[in-house]
Amino acid sequence: NLFNSSSGKYSAVKNKHLIFEAITTSKLYETNNSNLRSSLAAFLLNFSTQFYDKYVNSDKDLEDYFNTIGQTLVNEVSNENILKLLVAIGNTFINIPRSAEVASRINLQQAITNAYIKPGEAFAQECSECKIDLAQYL
Secondary structure (H helix, E strand, C coil): CHHHCHHHHHHHHHCHHHHHHHHHHCCHHHCCCHHHHHHHHHHHHHHHHHCCHHHCCCHHHHHHHHHHHHHHHHHCCCHHHHHHHHHHHHHHHHHCCCHHHHHHHCCHHHHHHHCCCCCCCCCHHHHHHHHHHHHCCC
16 A cells, blocks of 8 residues: 555655546546555545645645546445545645635535435445535535
8 A cells, every 4th residue: 555654655646647637537536446546545535644734735736636536436336445535635624724625626525515425225324424525525
C-alpha cells in the first residue's frame, strides 16, 4: 500500500498531477473489474487523508482532484466504493478549508447528486447520510 510509509505518502502527494492524469486519461474509473474499482476508491480515500493545504499549490490542484473523484463517483456501482469517495470529499473539505468553494465552482454537487446508491444494500444508509452532510458544504 502506497500510504503505509512516509516516502510513499510523499510520492503520492508530490506526483498528484501524474496520478490524476493517469486515472482520467486511461478512464480507469470506467473499468468493470470490481477489484480495480475498489482499489481506486481506496486510493482516493487514502489520498484525502494526506492532502492538506500545504500540498496545494493552486486551485487547479483541487480541481484536478475533485474532477477525478467526480468522474469516479458517477461511474461507480458499489455502495461501499461510493461511501469511500464521499468520505474522501468530506476529508478534503475538512483538511483544506477553501476546497468547498472550488468544488462548488466545478459543480461537484452534481456528481454527488448523480451517484446512484442501491437501496437496501450494504452501506446505503451511510451513503445517503454522507450525501446530506456534504450538501451543507456546497
